Amino acid sequence: MSRYLIRAMILPMTDAQDFYPQGEIAIDGDRIVSVGERGTAPAGFNPDRVLDLTNHVVMPGLINTHTHAAMTLLRGYADDMPLMPWLQEKVWPFEDKMTPEDIYWGSSLALCEMLRSGTTTMTDMYISEEETARAVLESGTRALLSRGMIDHNKEAGNRSLQENIELFRKYHNAGDGRIKIMFGPHAPYTCSGEFLLTVKQEADKLGAGIHIHLAETESEIATIRERYGTTPLCWLEQQGILGGQIIAAHCVYLNDAELDILKRYNVGVAHNPESNMKLSSGTARIPEMLKRGIAVGLGTDGASSNNDLDMFGEMRSASFQQKLLGSPEDLKAYEVLKMATDGGATVAGLKDLGKLQPGYKADMISIDFDQPHFYPRFSIPSHLVYCARGGDVRTVIVDGKILMEDGRLLTLDEQKICREAEKRARRIASEV
Ligand SMILES: CSC[C@H]1O[C@@H](n2cnc3c(O)ncnc32)[C@H](O)[C@@H]1O
Numbered sequence: 001m002s003r004y005l006i007r008a009m010i011l012p013m014t015d016a017q018d019f020y021p022q023g024e025i026a027i028d029g030d031r032i033v034s035v036g037e038r039g040t041a042p043a044g045f046n047p048d049r050v051l052d053l054t055n056h057v058v059m060p061g062l063i064n065t066h067t068h069a070a071m072t073l074l075r076g077y078a079d080d081m082p083l084m085p086w087l088q089e090k091v092w093p094f095e096d097k098m099t100p101e102d103i104y105w106g107s108s109l110a111l112c113e114m115l116r117s118g119t120t121t122m123t124d125m126y127i128s129e130e131e132t133a134r135a136v137l138e139s140g141t142r143a144l145l146s147r148g149m150i151d152h153n154k155e156a157g158n159r160s161l162q163e164n165i166e167l168f169r170k171y172h173n174a175g176d177g178r179i180k181i182m183f184g185p186h187a188p189y190t191c192s193g194e195f196l197l198t199v200k201q202e203a204d205k206l207g208a209g210i211h212i213h214l215a216e217t218e219s220e221i222a223t224i225r226e227r228y229g230t231t232p233l234c235w236l237e238q239q240g241i242l243g244g245q246i247i248a249a250h251c252v253y254l255n256d257a258e259l260d261i262l263k264r265y266n267v268g269v270a271h272n273p274e275s276n277m278k279l280s281s282g283t284a285r286i287p288e289m290l291k292r293g294i295a296v297g298l299g300t301d302g303a304s305s306n307n308d309l310d311m312f313g314e315m316r317s318a319s320f321q322q323k324l325l326g327s328p329e330d331l332k333a334y335e336v337l338k339m340a341t342d343g344g345a346t347v348a349g350l351k352d353l354g355k356l357q358p359g360y361k362a363d364m365i366s367i368d369f370d371q372p373h374f375y376p377r378f379s380i381p382s383h384l385v386y387c388a389r390g391g392d393v394r395t396v397i398v399d400g401k402i403l404m405e406d407g408r409l410l411t412l413d414e415q416k417i418c419r420e421a422e423k424r425a426r427r428i429a430s431e432v
């Protein structure tokens with residue numbers, strides 16, 4: 001456990017007005033002790049190290065609320081298709097050939113990319129998720145993990161549910177509490193009502209939340225209407241699935257009454273603008289959600305429908321997509337930053353994350369602002385959303401530990417991970 005004193009420009013994300021141009025953060029172990037202008041660390045605070053990040057902006061680590069980390073192995077394998085043919089013709093046959101070891105290397109690759117671009121927490125759903133847990137533990141990052149479950153038949157559904165329960169028993173609160181386990185029924189069109197209810201009951205018994213894809217495409221809306229005569233969200237409500245912690249990914253096709261349902265049941269939305277654009281799924285009604293006080297976080301989805309895991313790019317896209325369809329006043333820079341930090345923490349149910357303030361977890365990143373694309377410095381939030389790229393991130397701290405310093409990853413062997421990922425992706429593609 002180390003004590004650090006960081007000197008930098010600080011954007012704590014506590015309030016739109018809060019910014020410390022000559023700031024100072026004191027960290028003791030995994031927690032923030034103080035945040036303010038220089039000289040505000042408690043008297044007698046004796047750091048092991050002073051990190052001089054003058055000319056860097058330090059802000060909360062970014063929270064990616066919906067991804068499939070190991071899908072980095074499918075990056076560039078299947079592009080320019082709509083969701084269902086993409087899944088059925090390309091993605092699922094590829095995933096059928098992936099071994100648990102492949103999932104480990106694919107997840108490690110994702111974690112390299114995430115750390116490099118300032119993501120400190122991810123909410124993930126995939127097969128062989130214990131391998132993703134192993135990679136997360138090694139990397140030092142924070143994650144909410146779930147076993148993605150599809151009940152093609154009763155046996156397959158029950159087996160995956162047992163795996164999710166096992167994942168919970170083995171990894172919930174692992175890594176000093178950095179890992180939390182949720183349950184991951186894939187979507188209303190891939191899970192029966194009976195199966196969803198069993199999943200919900202098992203999750204409730206363990207006090208775990210649910211992570212599910214919801215209302216992503218027009219085709220999903222048509223399928224569910226044909227099967228059940230209603231919308232995906234109303235069907236989930238009828239099945240008794242809503243209530244407790246739910247992360248609903250995408251939420252593109254929801255009417256006003258359904259937005260009210262989201263609010264009533266405190267459903268958190270994981271908004272994935274780049275995936276929604278790339279698959280031509282549509283545009284989620286984010287301004288309307290925010291107006292209602294619905295918790296919205298930002299996600300990249302997997303690297304096959306994005307195709308990167310850069311949350312800086314995602315923030316820019318989130319804002320531009322709404323402006324294109326609505327008005328330039330929609331989704332302003334500070335609102336998007338909130339979504340990627342504090343909003344993500346709310347969606348993830350992590351109470352002491354998403355802001356830099358005393359008592360909160362010490363998860364933060366620094367962005368090198370001494371670069372041409374950050375001058376003149378009229379507005380720091382504007383530059384972070386409209387100018388910054390993941391590659392501008394230089395320092396990453398999670399749980400009070402430095403995971404990236406001056407652009408060097410300290411916990412992951414990046415070169416080895418890239419080589420392994422390339423080799424394994426080629427092998428899998430050759431087997432499909
Ligand atoms: C069973 S593990 C999770 C499962 O989800 C698939 N997936 C990736 N992106 C999406 C998306 O945008 N909508 C629906 N399903 C998606 C992934 O390939 C895994 O099979």
Ligand SMILES: [Zn+2]
Pocket residue numbers: 066067068213249301302
């Ligand atoms: Zn997804």
